[in-house]
Amino acid sequence: MMKKTHSLITGLCAVAVAAGACVLFPTLAMSDNDDQALITKANALFKPLPDSAALENTPLTPLRVSLGKALFFETRVSSDGRLGCATCHNPAYYGADSLALTVGVHGKQLPRNAHTVFNTPLLIAQHYGGNRASVEEQAYKAVISPLAYGNSTNEQVETKLSQLGYLPLFKAAYPDDAKPVSIENWSKAIGAYERTLLTPAPFDKFLKGDAQALSKTAKLGLDTFINTGCAGCHNGVTVGGQSYQKFGITQDYWLVTGSTPKDAFKGYDKGRFHDTKNEADAFMFKVPQLRNVAVTPPYFHDGSVATLPQAVRVMAQLQLGKQLSDEDVSHIVSFLESLTGEIPADFAKVPALPVAAH
C-alpha cells in the first residue's frame, strides 16, 4: 500500500493552515504530497524513454529506416518464404506474436517466447539469454540462422535480396558502399528501423512530473511494485531488461509456472547456461522489460503463464518469497498497464514490397 507522506504540505494548504482551515481539504493536500513523493521515489529507480535510440554517430536517415522497414516485413528471404521479422514481431500483437513459444521456418516451434520488438534497442542485450549484443546483431544472426530464417550463408541471403529487386534501395541507403547489398547493411538497416520503435507511455509523463498521468490505482500499484521489491530488477528506462537474474530464487520455477522440459535444452531451460556452459549462469535469464507487458501475453521465457495477474503472483512468490493479496496484484497490474505505450504512427502500416524484376 502507498505510504502516506504528511511531512510536506502544499502552498495551498500552507495558506489554509495559516487561516486555520487545512482540515477542510486534508485529502487533497495529502494526495498532492504523496504524488510528489512518489514521483521522486520513482525517478530514483526509473527513467523516461529518450527521444531517440540511435547509435552514436549513426544517424537514422529516412532512406535507411524505410529500407529497414521493408526488410522487417520481407518474408521471401527465408527458406520457406514465410518468415520475416514481423512474423514474430507482428503489429497486430504489439510487436510480439501472441504465442507461448515462437516459431521458425517451416513451422518449427522454437523453445522460447518472442519478446515485443518495441524499445529493444535500449535493453542490455537481445533474447532471453542475452546472446545478441544489439538489435543489429540479432538481425544479422537471425537471417543466417538455420532455425529462424533457414539460411546458412551470407551469399544466399544477398543473392535473394538482389533477385527480389532490393539493389536500388540498398544503394540509396548506403551510397558509399562498394557492395551495397550485404548482410551487414541488412542488419544496419533493420537496426535503424528498430531504433525508431519507442513507445512513450503514461508512466513517462508521470516520471516527468505529471501526477495525473497515472490513475489512483496505478499509483498505488507503482508504490506496491517498489515496496514489494519488484523494482530491484525491473528498473531503469525499460523497467527491466537491464540485467540478468536467476529465475526461480525461492524454488524451481517449473513447480509454479507449469513449464515443461524442452528438447532443445535437454531438459528445463537453464537460461544463459546454454550459451556460456558456465554453471554460474544456470537459470540466469535477462530480466524482461515491462514496457507494454499488459498487451503482450503470454508471459515468461516459455510463455507458460497466460495472464498478467498470474504472472505478477508467480514473480512475487518465485523471486521474492511473497504472497501478494488480490488487491496488491490488482494495483500492480494497473501500474503495469500504464506502461502500455503509444505505437509509433507508421509501425502498423505494412509497406508494399518490391516485386521481383521480370
Place this chain on the structure above:
Amino acid sequence: MMKKTHSLITGLCAVAVAAGACVLFPTLAMSDNDDQALITKANALFKPLPDSAALENTPLTPLRVSLGKALFFETRVSSDGRLGCATCHNPAYYGADSLALTVGVHGKQLPRNAHTVFNTPLLIAQHYGGNRASVEEQAYKAVISPLAYGNSTNEQVETKLSQLGYLPLFKAAYPDDAKPVSIENWSKAIGAYERTLLTPAPFDKFLKGDAQALSKTAKLGLDTFINTGCAGCHNGVTVGGQSYQKFGITQDYWLVTGSTPKDAFKGYDKGRFHDTKNEADAFMFKVPQLRNVAVTPPYFHDGSVATLPQAVRVMAQLQLGKQLSDEDVSHIVSFLESLTGEIPADFAKVPALPVAAH
C-alpha cells in the same frame, strides 16, 4: 498491333483540313482517333470498377467493416495460432502471399496458389475451382477447414473468439443478434471488410474516357491483348474471373508450365473435376482476374511460372495456339501493369487486436 483508324477526325484536324494543312499533324490526329476507337473497343469488353461491392440490402457499416478487418488479421483462432486471412492475403504482397503454393496451419503446403484478395467480391466465385460461391462462404469454410485454420467445429471457433475478447465488437456490429459471436457473423464481417477492398487502376480511368491514363505501349498492349484473343476469357469488370475455362487447350498445361503432380489430386491438378467429379469439368479452372497481376507473381493455379512475360507467352501458346513476339509480350505486359490499382488507404494498416481479458 493497334489497328490504325482514320475514319474519324478531330475538330482541330477538320479545321486544319479546311485550311489544307492536315498533313502537318497527321500523327496527332490519328492518335486521338485511335485512342477514342480503343476506348470504345475496350468498353465493349471491360467495365470500370464499381464504387462499392456491397451486397444488396446489406450496408457495409463501419462497425462491421472494422470488426471484419480485425478478424482478417486475427491468427489466434487457427489451431497453431499463426494463420489468419492476412497470412495468405498479406498487405506486403498486394493481398497475396508471394508463394507458388500457399500454406495452411502447421506449415502444411496446400496444392494451389493464393489469389490476391483485392476485388474478389466481384468474381463469379472464389478459389481456382470456384468451390466457394462468395467471399462470405470462403471466410466461413476456411475457418472450420482442417487444412486452412485447423478447426473442425463452429463451437471451437466461437469459443476462441469469445475468450479473445471479441464479444463487445460482435455485439456492436450485430446488435440485433441473440448470439452475436457466431461463425455466421465472422463470415459476414470478413465479407463486409473484403467488399471494401477494391483497387481502381489507370485502366479504369482509360475506360471512363481518359486516353492519357495509359502509356502508348500500354495502349498498344491493350489492342494486342484484344486482337490476340486474350479478352475472350479475360474480360468484364475484373478482366477475368467471370467464367470457367479449360486450362491447356492446345496441349497439356504441364508440358509448358513445368507443373508437377500433387498428392492432394493424386496426379496433375484437374481443376473443378476434383470438386464435381464430373469428367466435363476436367482441367476447368476459374479464369483468374488480371487486376493487380503485375504485382502478384508467381502465376497460375500452382504458381508454376515466375514472371509475367513468361505467363503471357504460356497463355497465348496453351490457350490460343499463338507464339507471341517479344514486342507483343512487352506491350501486353505494359497493358497489364495498368491494371495495378490503388490499394485502399487503410488496408495495409494492421489493427492492434484485442488482448484476452485477464
